Amino acid sequence: MIERKKDCIAMLLAGGQGSRLYVLTQDTAKPAVPFGGKYRIIDFPLSNCVNSGIDTVGILTQYQPLELNDYIGNGQPWDLNRNFGGAHVLPPYTKTSNNQWYKGTANAIYQNIPFIERYNPEYVLILSGDHIYKMDYNKMLQFHKDKGAECTIAVITVSNEDATRMGIMSTDANQAITEFEEKPAHPKSNQASMGVYIFTWDVLKQYLVADEADPESENDFGKNVIPAFLRDGRKMFAYPFEGYWKDVGTLGSLWDANMDLLDPKDPLDMRNPHFKVYARNYASPSSMLAPGSKVTNSFVAEGCEIYGTVENSVLYTGCVVEAGAVVTGAVVMPNTVIRSGSSVNYAIVGEQCVIESGVTIGDRPEHCVGGEWGISVVGHKRTITTGTVIKPKEIV
Amino acid sequence: MKMTGIIFSEMYNDELNAFTHDRNMAAIPFGGRYRLIDFTLSNMVNSGITNVGVLAKQHYHSLMDHLANTQEWDLNRKNGGLLLLPPFATENFNQIHRGKLDELRNALDYLQGAATPYVLLASAHTLCNMDYRPALESHINSGCDITVVATKEAGGDAPFAFVLLADDTNRATACALDYPASAGSYAATGTYIISRELLIHVIQEYTAQGAYDLERDFIQRKFNQGQLSINVYECQDVVLRIRNVAEYFAANMSLTDIKVRRSLFRSDSPIYTKVNDEVPTYYGMDCSVSGCIIADGCIIEGNAENSVLSRGVRIGKGAVVKDCIIMQGSVVGEGAKLENVIVDKWATISSGTELKGLASAPVIIRKGVTV
Numbered sequence: 156m157i158e159r160k161k162d163c164i165a166m167l168l169a170g171g172q173g174s175r176l177y178v179l180t181q182d183t184a185k186p187a188v189p190f191g192g193k194y195r196i197i198d199f200p201l202s203n204c205v206n207s208g209i210d211t212v213g214i215l216t217q218y219q220p221l222e223l224n225d226y227i228g229n230g231q232p233w234d235l236n237r238n239f240g241g242a243h244v245l246p247p248y249t250k251t252s253n254n255q256w257y258k259g260t261a262n263a264i265y266q267n268i269p270f271i272e273r274y275n276p277e278y279v280l281i282l283s284g285d286h287i288y289k290m291d292y293n294k295m296l297q298f299h300k301d302k303g304a305e306c307t308i309a310v311i312t313v314s315n316e317d318a319t320r321m322g323i324m325s326t327d328a329n330q331a332i333t334e335f336e337e338k339p340a341h342p343k344s345n346q347a348s349m350g351v352y353i354f355t356w357d358v359l360k361q362y363l364v365a366d367e368a369d370p371e372s373e374n375d376f377g378k379n380v381i382p383a384f385l386r387d388g389r390k391m392f393a394y395p396f397e398g399y400w401k402d403v404g405t406l407g408s409l410w411d412a413n414m415d416l417l418d419p420k421d422p423l424d425m426r427n428p429h430f431k432v433y434a435r436n437y438a439s440p441s442s443m444l445a446p447g448s449k450v451t452n453s454f455v456a457e458g459c460e461i462y463g464t465v466e467n468s469v470l471y472t473g474c475v476v477e478a479g480a481v482v483t484g485a486v487v488m489p490n491t492v493i494r495s496g497s498s499v500n501y502a503i504v505g506e507q508c509v510i511e512s513g514v515t516i517g518d519r520p521e522h523c524v525g526g527e528w529g530i531s532v533v534g535h536k537r538t539i540t541t542g543t544v545i546k547p548k549e550i551v
Numbered sequence: 552m553k554m555t556g557i558i559f560s561e562m563y564n565d566e567l568n569a570f571t572h573d574r575n576m577a578a579i580p581f582g583g584r585y586r587l588i589d590f591t592l593s594n595m596v597n598s599g600i601t602n603v604g605v606l607a608k609q610h611y612h613s614l615m616d617h618l619a620n621t622q623e624w625d626l627n628r629k630n631g632g633l634l635l636l637p638p639f640a641t642e643n644f645n646q647i648h649r650g651k652l653d654e655l656r657n658a659l660d661y662l663q664g665a666a667t668p669y670v671l672l673a674s675a676h677t678l679c680n681m682d683y684r685p686a687l688e689s690h691i692n693s694g695c696d697i698t699v700v701a702t703k704e705a706g707g708d709a710p711f712a713f714v715l716l717a718d719d720t721n722r723a724t725a726c727a728l729d730y731p732a733s734a735g736s737y738a739a740t741g742t743y744i745i746s747r748e749l750l751i752h753v754i755q756e757y758t759a760q761g762a763y764d765l766e767r768d769f770i771q772r773k774f775n776q777g778q779l780s781i782n783v784y785e786c787q788d789v790v791l792r793i794r795n796v797a798e799y800f801a802a803n804m805s806l807t808d809i810k811v812r813r814s815l816f817r818s819d820s821p822i823y824t825k826v827n828d829e830v831p832t833y834y835g836m837d838c839s840v841s842g843c844i845i846a847d848g849c850i851i852e853g854n855a856e857n858s859v860l861s862r863g864v865r866i867g868k869g870a871v872v873k874d875c876i877i878m879q880g881s882v883v884g885e886g887a888k889l890e891n892v893i894v895d896k897w898a899t900i901s902s903g904t905e906l907k908g909l910a911s912a913p914v915i916i917r918k919g920v921t922v
Contacts, residue, residue: 432828441584444841444842455845
């Protein structure tokens, strides 16, 4: 019997807590954090997969998986409800011996070797649920094949300053990786790893087995598996990606990435009809902008009702801004209500919050001196009572 | 569930030709992101009906495209689900449908194979958000042959397609077609509950005699002969009837009325539609928008007032759109001025164009046209 097989399947590491998002990931995994009006972070890698012709995605969950599991469901919003393939949520599970959580990124893949082998793939694409970007993985896969690579790491050009906080690749003229440094103080190159890897599966499998057998290993791709490949002189290449890519692992970068959506040049190419970002839909009606409302330079999703003023902001599905409320430079997540007379400035407000009347959240940078300014953040499902003042940088 | 749902996607006496050149009535866009059929179909689903037949007469490609992914309505089921029933010509029956009874004859096999004791017949052009379950209960308790879902009217000169008088037990005492509804009388919504057995019998008997109009040839005639008892079930939700351009225009405009919005769009019974995965709408630096209903995917850089803007509409800088309905993907160029205009899908209004209609007679720009 000839077995069905996939050329390439994706494994999406979605188990991270994202602790630097503080209150926003208190009860939910980072990939489930809302983004851009109607999306969640995980919509980007999932949509990339589908738009790249990859129809099999294992989603590895561990931290607070409830919301993420519910969101993925049968994968239908991304066309990942496939008979052979599709979206599969893969939490750690008990076995006859050696029960354990996912110890690290490499261990998470190691524990799912049986899942991967069901599809008998030539290549495995390793992704994380931490970044906002649109990328055709198929081009990278073609690069991997053309180079005869065993491991290809997608890289993006970053500033010297950013390079000190990232994994940096040095390459030769043929894009072959010669050196890899994690957060170097003096970076030798500006090519930073995007956390997107393609491995030739039979080679990766050997390394995962060896890594698991090594008691000293932290079972991490960046710290252990990639250095081992490099040490053994495996065929490793850096695939240069050009385009928008942002790590939204901090409150500041999450706010920045939302604000980038207001750029008329559309750096993220959100409006490309041939490379759409898919998301689960909650059947909200069209938004209503009441007489007297004032909305400028803003991104507003469906199901909103706006009576007040919204400027330079991103309003997610189902938000209400009452008359006399002012929202400026803010990211307001789904189904949050901002009552009359409140003002929200340069802030992120979580899902399903109620900001009662006369609340002031955040302030404009020009009103703050020295290093006092920063965005204010309100966690999910909070009720902020009348008269409360939340200062810049404050996290509630 | 005890009911099978049947949706009529044509109404036979409408004046909506302006929108039905290349789509049927049920597929007419509404409210920025919907098609007319979404309301009736969602009501059925929200009422627990999982067996729905949609009757189509002609140019139903647009409707098929809209309904293709039955998953949006949760009707991708092994048992039941949604079935489109286009005309099925046979040697003995090959004429184009003249009325709802003709269409039902076409669905006879479907109805005979259905496993429910009752059938809910509904039209796509009556928009409301209602639960059909209490109506079924009322039907069963009444012991009547048929239940007509209707709204209680306050009087007026405008004729309704089907008007009934009822006694204090909600039993119909008189009925009239194309007639004004006097104060306290009931205007039917085109929604009926009838036992499946009786319906099958009626279809066979009446179409054999050449009858084809459900209301005139069956309900009214049989009622007048004293052979049909009618239970009137009052629908107390907001009901929007769309039979002509003026009503279509007014119904769209009423969506900014918070009473209408709250009644039609409820989080406990959502109205489902085909998902398009458009990005959220972008409001530009110098735009001014007031009293509008706006779907996803628009780019608004001009001015919009009391209008409904569907998915992917673009309003150029300096353009003024007042009391308009702009359908999916249409572009209003810079500096254009529109008042009381309905722009069908994928049309282009060139920069600087000025168009002005009346609320009672809006200017209509056909699908795909450049003005």
